[in-house]
Amino acid sequence: MRTMRNRTLVALTVGAALALALSGKAEDKPASVAGWVSDEACGAAHTKPGKEECVRKCLRGGASVGHPEWKAQRMVFVADPDGQIWIVENPEALKGYEGGHVSISGQIDRKAKTVRVAEAKAIKEDETPK
Numbered sequence: 001m002r003t004m005r006n007r008t009l010v011a012l013t014v015g016a017a018l019a020l021a022l023s024g025k026a027e028d029k030p031a032s033v034a035g036w037v038s039d040e041a042c043g044a045a046h047t048k049p050g051k052e053e054c055v056r057k058c059l060r061g062g063a064s065v066g067h068p069e070w071k072a073q074r075m076v077f078v079a080d081p082d083g084q085i086w087i088v089e090n091p092e093a094l095k096g097y098e099g100g101h102v103s104i105s106g107q108i109d110r111k112a113k114t115v116r117v118a119e120a121k122a123i124k125e126d127e128t129p130k
Contacts, residue, residue, distance in 0.1 A: 030105060030106065030107060030118065031105065031106070031107075031108045032103065032104065032105040033079050033080070033103070033104060033108070034079075034080045034101070034102070034103045034104075034123060035047075035077050035078050035079040035080045035101070035102065035104070036077070036078045036080075036099070036100070036101055036102070037055065037075065037076075037077060037078075037088075037094050037097045037098055037099060037100055037102060038051075038055055038075075038076050038077075038078050038085075038099065039055050039058035039059050039073035039074070039075060039076065040058075040073040040074040040075075040076050040087070041058050041073045042054065042055065042058055042073075043076060043078060043085050044078050044083050044085065046078075046099055047078050047083075047101075049101070049125065051099045052098055052099030052100060053099070054099065055098045055099035056098045056099065058070075058072075058073045059072060059073055059075055059091075059098060060072055061073075074087055074088070074091070075087075075088040075091035075094060075098075076088060077094075077104065077115050077117075084110075084113075085113065086108065086110075086113050086114055086115040087113060087114045087115070088114075088115055088116075088117060089114050089115065089116045089117075090116055090117055093106075093117035093118070093119075093120060094117055094120055097120055097122065100122055100123075101122070101123045101125070102120045102121060102122055102123055103120070103121050103123055104117050104118075104119065104120045104121075105117075105118050105119045105120075106118040106119070
């Protein structure tokens, strides 16, 4: 009887440890990736130079340009080269990079499709990875 309890206890302990290990998400590991800062409405349509002002307008909403029906959009990050789109959880970290091509590092949650930016750096077009 005592052996049965010990086995059960060991099995429960191993199961709990395994569940804990599997619950740690690989997506939560810091990552670095290049891509474009855009808005949720336009997404990947703004992944070329020259779209900065359009992205800024979409992020602000249309009231400032005479169209109050245009709602302010959330900031997104469009990853190179696959075009995955992640909602930026802390858009203040990318202020000044709207519509720009940047390299970021931060916490990417691929399942939730979000990114928390820790650091950003503009990419000059002659630095673009081929």
